[in-house]
Amino acid sequence: MINAEAEQGTLASRAGEVFQRYRAGEAAAMGDLVALLTPILWHTVRAQRLDRESTEDVLQTTWLALVGHADSISDARAVLQWMLVAAKREAWRVLRNQSRQTPAEIEEDAMATPDSQLPENVTLRDAEQQLLWSHISVLPERCRELLRVIAFADRPDYAELARALRMPVGSIGPTRGRCLAKLRASLTADARWEPR
């Protein structure tokens, strides 16, 4: 896995290269960047508990903002972080308009309640996923957000992404960090969980 990362680069470094191509005048590279980053951005915005339709709108707004600001981003290699921050900010703006709640209130509520952004009757493929979900869904919301987002990136990017999500320093990478440690401890304490 480490070798593959070294050869192909991480998600953040690949995004930086594609964005650099776009800024050098290759218009079609923006389409490649969209394809590359849509999964991680989708999950970043959905983790803010926005519905699927609003999430599409947020992503469209965010991409158009990138096109509009392409020249003002000082370091092309930071494009993934820039998009993550921009998408999350736009998601919160939309949420504020939708709910008239302040983000602080939303966050406080969310710390105490189980995940409400997902359909109530989730049907998962197998018992293993169901079990994993039962352990993830009781984590603090910030932890769920962090783990969900980094799961769509590559290990060397984790610390940068955590910073972009405004997680405390040391949330993840190079050490395991609190969120993943909590999940791992809770799984290993569960006799039903079978590590591979």
Add this chain to the structure above:
Amino acid sequence: MNISDIPRGESWESLANEPLDAYDADLIARIHQLYQELDPVPVELVDRLQFAISLDALEVELAELQLGSGELLAARAEPASAVKTLTFTSDSLTTTVNISSDGPDRVRIDGWIAPGGISLVELHQGSLVRQIPADEDGRFVFTDVEHALTRFLIRPQDTDALPVATPAVEI
């Protein structure tokens, strides 16, 4: 990495300061799969975003797929020789496209824009864009087109009319 290294129920505080290992990599891969299953990215989202970007900074008029064209959309399921016709209408233009086979897994698109007039026609499939001119009768042809979700953008050249974008259709 051996799971037996970790006593069951070990406190998370001590785990938090250790470096990420293979067990974590596997766990994160499973989290990835879980969310993919739980909350999949809409299949055509990337296409829609790419199209929105390609239309950015460009005011467009949106055309509609004319009622009655809908049942022709299942082009892939039809015999390769069949010709399908789709009609898109907007305030300023009507665009009709005939889709026919153009060799294995490829189609030919014969289009006609009414009223006629010089325009450029773009075919968008994801990030792929092909542009050709329509003749003064409004006719245009794309050959060797892949089956994919496709949108057309018609840019009139001899009037001030706005470009016209069609919805995405599976061809």
